[in-house]
Amino acid sequence: MTVRYRSFARALPALVAGWALASFPAPLAAGDNQFGLTDGRGGFYSISNRFNGANDMIQVKRLSPNGGVLWEDYRNPPGVDLRAAAVASDPSGNVLIAAVRGTGNACILTLFRYRPDGTLDQEVSFDDGARNLPSAVAADRDGSIYVGGTVLRSGRSRARLWRYDAGFGLLWNQEYGDYGNSYLIQLQTGVRNEAIVGVEVHQPNSDSSGQYARVSVTYEVNGSRSSVQ
DSSP states (O other), rough: OOOOOOOGGSOOOGGGGGTTTGGSSSBBOOOEEEEEESSSSSEEEEEEEEEEESSEEEEEEEOOSSSSSSEEEOOOOOTEEEEEEEEEOOSSOOEEEEEESSSOOOOOOEEEEOOOOOEEEEEEESSSSEEEEEEEEEEOOOOOEEEEEEETTTEEEEEEEEEEEETEEEEEEEEOSSSHHHHEEEEEEEESSOEEEEEEEOOOOOOTTEEEEEEEEOOOOTOEEEEOO
């Protein structure tokens, strides 16, 4: 059987553009993401969404400096689509993956953490009956984790931010957007371990296209909103 692959170079830095393509046993999921990640300690990872003939799944690889595969793993729950949406590393060099489990209205936020040796040591899902779509993930200096995304509820989209402790316990979640639709598009942590998120807000008006604006929203570690700019 011959398997043809899409270009991997556009998703990874040029220095790894030609690495290990022939080792992928499954084709890429159609139109979906591939991620390259460095952990700040010399480790390089590739995370990609693959298709096994029935469902989407996530492939995680750690690569050596010369392009060899040090380890790889698949997250492939039977009969369920699972797609990576955002990746990051934490201060300990672990890999964080925010993913979407399921399709359509049955979209559940799922968060994974891999150790540098390839061990999957944490996995948690958030399901409140709404359609939760992650788009960003980041760790603060203490190893707590922020996941940003958008929730679709009652026909409206609202930016949403989750905070987990280092043991993957949910501390809080907050939504932004009192009217129209809002989408979380950026996330970073600050020196106080606060989260600064970029939100795109669509404000409907008499014009059929409405109006878009971007704001920066800061959330403190206790979940309180401290500024909107």
